[in-house]
Amino acid sequence: MTGPLLAAAAGLGFGVFQTLNRRAVGGMSDAYLATFLQLLVALGVLALASAATEDLSLFGTATAISLVYFSLAGLIHFFLGWTLLNMSQMRVGAARTSPLLATNPLFGAAVAAVTIHEFPHLIAWLGIALVLGGALVVSLERVAEVGWDVGWRDSLPGLGTAIAWSVSPILIKEGLEGLSSPLLGLTLGMLVAVTVYGLALPLRPRVEGPALGSWDALGFKLLAGGMVGLSVWARWVALDHTAVAVVLALGLLSVPVVLLLSPMLMGRDVERVTGQIWAGGALVVAGGLVLVLEA
Numbered sequence: 001m002t003g004p005l006l007a008a009a010a011g012l013g014f015g016v017f018q019t020l021n022r023r024a025v026g027g028m029s030d031a032y033l034a035t036f037l038q039l040l041v042a043l044g045v046l047a048l049a050s051a052a053t054e055d056l057s058l059f060g061t062a063t064a065i066s067l068v069y070f071s072l073a074g075l076i077h078f079f080l081g082w083t084l085l086n087m088s089q090m091r092v093g094a095a096r097t098s099p100l101l102a103t104n105p106l107f108g109a110a111v112a113a114v115t116i117h118e119f120p121h122l123i124a125w126l127g128i129a130l131v132l133g134g135a136l137v138v139s140l141e142r143v144a145e146v147g148w149d150v151g152w153r154d155s156l157p158g159l160g161t162a163i164a165w166s167v168s169p170i171l172i173k174e175g176l177e178g179l180s181s182p183l184l185g186l187t188l189g190m191l192v193a194v195t196v197y198g199l200a201l202p203l204r205p206r207v208e209g210p211a212l213g214s215w216d217a218l219g220f221k222l223l224a225g226g227m228v229g230l231s232v233w234a235r236w237v238a239l240d241h242t243a244v245a246v247v248l249a250l251g252l253l254s255v256p257v258v259l260l261l262s263p264m265l266m267g268r269d270v271e272r273v274t275g276q277i278w279a280g281g282a283l284v285v286a287g288g289l290v291l292v293l294e295a
Contacts, residue, residue: 003241004292006234007250011288013231015257020224021089032197032204034221035082039194041225042078046187046233058181059188066178067188069171074189077168077232079197081161088157099139100158102252105132107166109245115170120243127290128249134283135252138259141276169244172236182236190229246291253288256281 021038050056059067088097105128112118120128175185238247259281 003238004246004250004294007238007242007247008253008288008292010231010234010238010247011251011253012257013227013234013254014251015254016261017224017228017231018254018258019261020220020227021086030204032083032201035086036194036197036201037218037221038082038225038228039078039190039197041222042229042232043187043190043194045226045229046183046190049233050183050187054181054184056184058179058184061179063178066175066185069175070179070185070189071192072189073168073171073175074186074191074193075196076164076171078190078193081164081168084157084161084164088161091157092154097158097161099136100155101162102132102135102139103159104162104165105245105248105252107163108169108248111166111170112244116173116244118243118245120245121294123294124243124246124291127287127294128245130287130290131249131252131284132287134280134285134287135255137280137283138255138277139280141274141280166244166248169239169247172239173244176240182240183233186233186236250288250291252284255284 085097085101088100109120109128172182172185176182179185235247235251238250259277
């Protein structure tokens with residue numbers, strides 16, 4: 001049960017991250033710089049955790065291919081995925097981004113089936129279906145409030161995020177074959193992503209308006225970076241214990257967390273929680289319980 005429980009904890013943590021991140025990006029105009037700061041804070045959290053809890057000499061025993069896998073996972077998940085997430089939320093808003101991200105477990109299950117021949121059990125599929133259904137119920141209600149009004153081009157960053165986050169778990173699982181510490185692998189992946197991001201940052205396009213917004217927005221962004229560092233750590237450890245589709249589905253437990261926290265942080269006039277939204281959140285929780293208990 002270790003894997004599903006850690007995956008559930010990661011999903012709850014991602015809910016806190018999404019709420020803090022939404023509060024932050026509303027006052028920012030530079031998605032690239034905002035993502036770099038988020039990565040930098042998360043790297044600091046993971047580096048401290050690695051130094052305090054892990055045997056760093058394990059790097060010396062790791063296979064070269066495992067280090068390559070972890071590095072690629074960091075680039076795809078953080079460099080590519082987080083940039084696309086920030087771009088999507090800035091371009092079409094969090095409500096319209098949400099249903100695009102909800103496709104992540106479906107992409108993940110398909111990629112895992114093709115690449116590593118991993119197929120969840122029948123009861124696990126029931127839990128995944130409940131989680132996905134609940135996430136879509138919530139997402140579609142949000143979209144009904146603001147209208148979809150998004151062309152296929154504007155949908156690409158959100159779908160790109162979902163695809164990137166479905167590919168990185170496969171690389172993580174392969175990397176764990178040659179380096180048994182998910183935390184060290186994650187820290188390496190984050191370090192590679194931060195390094196490449198720092199080198200590419202001067203090439204980013206110019207934006208109008210304040211790049212990082214107010215000090216208030218910056219503070220929320222830094223808090224979001226710390227929270228997501230801990231959440232990703234839990235997810236990477238979970239991938240060492242259970243199926244990719246289960247981990248990605250339990251990541252959608254972030255939905256009910258956002259429902260609870262967003263009205264408090266953004267204001268009830270901005271985040272209106274209806275009966276349909278709570279029904280969707282209940283389905284997500286029910287599906288999450290099925291996945292945890294099934295393990």
